[in-house]
Amino acid sequence: MVGTRMGGLVVAEEVKKEVILEVDALRARGTTPCLATVLVGDDPASAVYVRNKHKACAQCGIQTKDYQIPTDTAQGQLEGIIEDINNNDKIHGVLVQMPLPEHMDTNNIISKISPKKDVDGLTPYNAGLLVAGRARLVACTPIGIIRMLNYYNIDIEGRHAVIINRSVLVGKPLYHLLLQNNATVTTCHSRTKDIKKICSMADIIITGAGNPDRFVLTRDMIKDDAVVIDVAINRINGKLTGDADYDDIIQKASFVTPVPGGVGPMTVAMLLRNTLMAAKYA
Template sequence: MEPGGLMATILDGKAHADRMLEVVRQGVEARMARGLRAPALAVVLVGDDPASHVYVRNKAAACAKVGITSLEHRLGADTPQAELDALIDRLNADPAVDGILVQLPLPKGLDSKEALHRISPAKDVDGFHPMNQGLLLEGLPGLRPCTPTACMSLLAHHGVDLKGLRAVVLGRSEIVGKPMALMLLEQHATVTIAHSRTKDLAAVCREADLLVAAVGRPGLVEGSWIKPGAVVVDVGINRVEDPGLAARIFAGEPKKLEAFQAKGAVLCGDVRFGEAMDVASAVTPVPGGVGPLTIAGLLTNTLQAANQQG
């Protein structure tokens, strides 16, 4: 696929996630056929955040689908840092655990960076440890952040040739923005990182042949910000409850607006999907775009970690 198509294509993240999970399932089967145990993913859930509980359930269901063992460790919201650190130390030392995931966000009073940096780089299936981030910077093999890795896989599957492409990454987090920019550079794209303090943000976005939006601001990117024929990857997932905001950002999506009026809240991305479909050559939807890819990327990393550890 090349930017500049006549009609926008929906990049179906769910379908591609299913393809990725099938590869993982086959990898688990091959591993067990060699007499090795199934990979094991330890998930640490601290507190009672409802969204975190949903995410953990979804991850456990995906693990079951591909034959990965899911080990859940729940801690109360008042858990001290020392207790969380001690649990991570035990999981690091446990040879029956291949991957460790600390579900974010953590409750107030807990230092997420301290927890994430404590995870052994060999078991850091989120790809957040400084050692794994450094390997990415050097262009060396390692456990890479799940969301950008899966986004790159989606683009490759759809034949997006990144060589020489002008890519704009909207967002600068260690989870998506920065690693996404590095992966695009690795594939010879010309990359600009933009963010909330970028001057004339709309004009910067309009230069993009590939626009990756990952800022967590519902409907920030309007159709007028998108270069005709661009490929748009919307990483944002936001819950919209304000009627005025919904009326503005869903003006081009009557079905989404109807759903909002019926439910009082809907999920949307950082891009105004209806407007993007009229301008871009390809767009990821929200939901059903990048979200399913993140879990598929996580389980891909879990299998990789297990194979590297023996």
């Protein structure tokens, strides 16, 4: 039996409707949520991502501030801009678009963001709160995945979840979110031995390797009725694809996210949600 397509657009629209209602309520009390984006350099893909975030904010009544600075900006200058944003009471969230130029220390830049305005959930403070189960602002893609699983009524408790990613953006925060939902969690990465065997035992697979030359998730690697969530974005011959061979996998899995149209819309939707939360508790 063919599995179910886990589209992210319908879930993202649900989140946006919730955000709009809460934004309207906040504005009625005199507070308009505001997100500042910081883009260093002129990378076309990054510029598109930032524009899409501004557009989504506008649709939900969230104001935006756009900081575009040259590639050769010094580390100290960028830190100064972030400090100014931290001290601006009219701005509730700040997002520094990644990747940063090679001459900048990404970890130091992230650490300069006020945890109260860290809508990406990446500061050491917020990462620590996540480990303790007390985080209010959580990385957008992982919390978006949890929201998708709940929307499609997919049980997490007691299930074996395998994450093929160990990044601070996805794999590490997702590990803790799944653990908090009482899953048994295994993290795989480029040094993992016999990844096919590990995947074959998983009830839920979240894959984000992003290297189609080295890894593709195929039907023979999953068990019957597994749930497959594909976070990777690869461009092959002008076409966007993920880690999973979607047409093949969906013949065996119970649920599969497509690429594009799966997790991507949820990342933006949860950014809106985080900006709202930051404004509510400012």
